[in-house]
Amino acid sequence: MLSFRRATPNDLPRIVTIYNSAVPSHDITDDEMPITVDSRQEWLNHFNDRFPIWVVISDSTIIGWCSLGQFYPHQAYQFSAEISIYLASDTQGRGYGKQILNFIDQQITDNLDIKTVIAYVYENNLPSQKLFQKCGYQQCGVLPQISIIDGELRTLKIFVKHFNL
Template sequence: MIEFTPATASDLPKIVAIYNETIPTHQATADLQPQTVAEKQAWFAAHNNHFPAWMIQVDHKIVGWLTLSAYSDRSAYDQTAEISLYLDVAARGHHVGSAALAFVDREAPKHDLTTVLARIFGHNQASRNLFTKFGYDHWGHLPAIAILPEGEADLEVYGKHFKSRA
C-alpha cells in the first residue's frame, strides 16, 4: 500500500539521503555534490500548506518524497508550483511514481494550485514518459543548459493546468 503523509522537519535527514542517492546518476538533479541537512533546511522550511511536502511510504516504509514548491517569489505565480519527486532506488519501477502523480492530480487543487511545472533532463526518458502519461505537456526546451561530468544536458519543461477548488 502506497501512502503519502505530510513531511515534518524530522523527515529532513531521510529526504536528503534519498536526494543524495540521485546525484551521482546525473538523471534527476543538477546538483553535483551531496547536500547536507543544514543546506536543505531553508528549502524545507519554505514548504507550507500552500506549497506542501509529503513523504511516500510503501507498507509503512519511507521510499521517497514529493514536494510542490513555489515556482517564483513573484505574486502572479502564487498558484504555480514546481514538482519534485524523488524515490529510493529500490522503489523505482514499482509504480510509486505513477501513484505520486495521481496523488498530485487530487492534491494540487486542494492547495489552490492551478499550474504544476516539472523540470526534467532531456536524457531522463523514464521521467519524461511518466509525466506525459499523466497529462503533462511539453512546454519548453532549454538546450545544453546543464554542464554535467559527462557533458552538456538539455532541460525539458513539462506543465499541467488544474482547476482550483475556488
C-alpha cells in the same frame, strides 16, 4: 499501497538520503556531489500549506518524497508550482511514480489553489519524461544546454499540467 503525509524536520535525513541516491546518475539532479541535511534545512522551511512537501510511505518506511514548490517569487505566478518527485533507487520501476502523481493531482483538485504545475526534467531522464506524459503533462518547452554537470552541458525539458481552470 502507498500512503502520504506532510514532511516534518525529522524526515529531512531520509529525504536527503533519497535525494542523494539520485546524484550519481547525473541525469536527475543538478548536484554533482551529495548534499547534507544541514544544507537543506532552509530549503525545507520554504514549504508550507500552500506549497507542501510530502513523504511517500510503503510498509511504514519512507521510500520517497514529493513537493510542490513556489514556481517563481512574484505575485503573478502565485497559482503556479514546480513539482519534484524522488524515490529510493530500490523502489523505482514499480508504478509508484504514477501513484504519487495521482495523489498530487487529487491534492491540487481538492485542497490546493494551484492552477499550473511545471516539471523540469533533464533530456536524458527518459523514465521521468514518460511518467509525466503518461499522467497528462504536456511538454511545452526546452531549455537547451542550460546547466553544466560534470563538465557537460545539459538540456532541460519543461512539462506542464493545468488544473482547476
